[in-house]
Amino acid sequence: MDKNTWPIALLFAGAAVGGSYLSGYEWLRFFAFFGTWGAIGIVLTGIGLAWFGSTVLAYCHRHQIGSLHELICRWFNEAVAPGISVLTHLLLLSYAGAMIGSFVLHLTGGTFTWLFVFVIVLAAALLLLRGWTLLVSSAALSLAGGFLLFALLFLEQRHVPIPSLGYQLNGYWIIHALSYLGLHSLLCLMLTIPLAKRARGEATVRFGVYAGSAGFLVFALLGQAVLLAHWHDVHNTLTPVTAILERLSPLGSWLHALLSLLHIAVIAAALVFALAQPLSKRHHLQLVPLLLLLFGFILVFALLATAFPSSFTFIATGATYCGFLLLVRALFLQRKSP
Template identity: 50%
Template sequence: MDKVAWQIAVLFAGSTLGGFYLGGYEWLRFFTYFGSWGTIGIALAALGLGWFGVQLLTFCHRKQIHSLYELYYVLFGEAFASSLSVITHILLLGYTGVMLGQQADFLLEELSPLWFILLTIAAIFFIINRWRWIVTATAISLSVGLLLFGLIFTAQSHVPIPSLGYQLNVNWLIHAVFFLALHFLIGLATTLPLALRASHERAVRMGAIIGAGIFLLFTMLGQAILLAHWHDAHASVLPIKQILVQMMPGGDWLLAILSLLHGGVIIAALLYSLTHPIATRQHLQMLPLIVVMLLAIFVFSLLTLVVPWSMSAIASAATYCGMFLMGWYVWKHQN
């Protein structure tokens, strides 16, 4: 496989899963609550990620688009490009911050004050070493995560398959679309700069498809694990932690270390993707920009402590932003 295609696949999979996927909260909320319909929702979300990934990343490769600002410039025109780009940047940083705040509160309570510092150190380390280290670390993190999920899955004697009569409504489809919109926005923002490194569109297309396939593998494993432990984990904010603590001593520490690695590298990838085009276009140094964005993430992570409903509000705003971008692209493409 082409080197750039592999890089796109790894980063697209890692970013669409999310920096905090190991906790399992989003999978539980968007998919597992809906039983077998949630499993169908996972398949549809993976198909959507693959299709939109191929469409928009090849579009950016073809038009030589380096950043979200340039993408908005092409899709919406000069009048709206700057404001939409700023809003998207704020929402991405805000979502990262509120998810970080939630994870810090529940992953290891005794390390909660240090969690942001540890993630910041990890993120800066990967940013300094740029794409090669970021992609390699993402690949290692995904491999370890897959091994962990595989071990949990093989320890199960039975995975229940809920009846299709359970949750027989459209809520599962709505949640699948919401998940798709939110996580595609993160994946696009993170992976977009790599699309320009490909020598041809086929590499970009292959990377997006394989990345969506990796996403599908992880989410299906996660769905099976959560269904098998439904009674133990359905009310937990971090269901995978709940399962690991019951399975092995030190399970919470194992999850914390893996979450630190994956969260740090995905935050690094997102920040590098957001700051590098700005620094290049405005002739600025990257380090001050990265520090400002890290401070913004920190502020948003504290916001959840002061205003608990801010997490839902920011996540919803980022979701609608992604939905708007996908819908506008489809409309422009058809016209």
């Protein structure tokens, strides 16, 4: 098996579930609110991630495209491609920072937020500077720990209520599922395109994407079941998993916090590396100073999100529309090809 298979699977799964997936808020907002329709949305989102990821990453491997910037330049004409690329990358970096700031704000309740933000950004920088192997191993650890956590919470339940299809019988669940797909498919591409270029073959790329998508389905469906089982306790909280753990075990909530910090640092570090490496080669820049500059950018937006929490929503919405643009372009090219 190609050595790039599991890094692709791990980073694809990590980006698909999201940097702050251990808080449970994204799944609560996008899926659990819609009951059984939300579970259907999870399945459709997983299928969409698998199709889009395998199609685009196989295309990148076939044409030796090594970055999201190169993909955008190949898919769009030279008049608009640079603008789309700059906007997309700025939004992704801003999203990484706002994600950290928003997560810390919810986790700490506004106490020493700047300190926790600095710790996460510093941890991300150290992970990246210590090497790619440590980063991938950390991704595996955070995902394995998350799976164990959700599996234990699921097994602890004697009954998981399944709402009838008459509950939330509207089209909002489709809109939320598509929004999740647009944002997280963009994150998946950003993190895994460099690996797809170096893979041994298209089969390796597709296997990694399918494994990562299957991981997303397992995580999201377990999370859906846990949230539904504790619905009356978590439906109006910003940190539902933390609320569940605080009722069950104070020690468990601390371990959960540490695991959450690790995962969000891994995603931020992988995103910075995926942007910095091709940028340094394209413009002949030194990699380490560029990495530090990008982490500084993330730190600024993380602190901004703690001061202005609504900024996270605006940034995430912008990144989602960029993801939609790539999804529509992929569909168009797929239909156009013989």
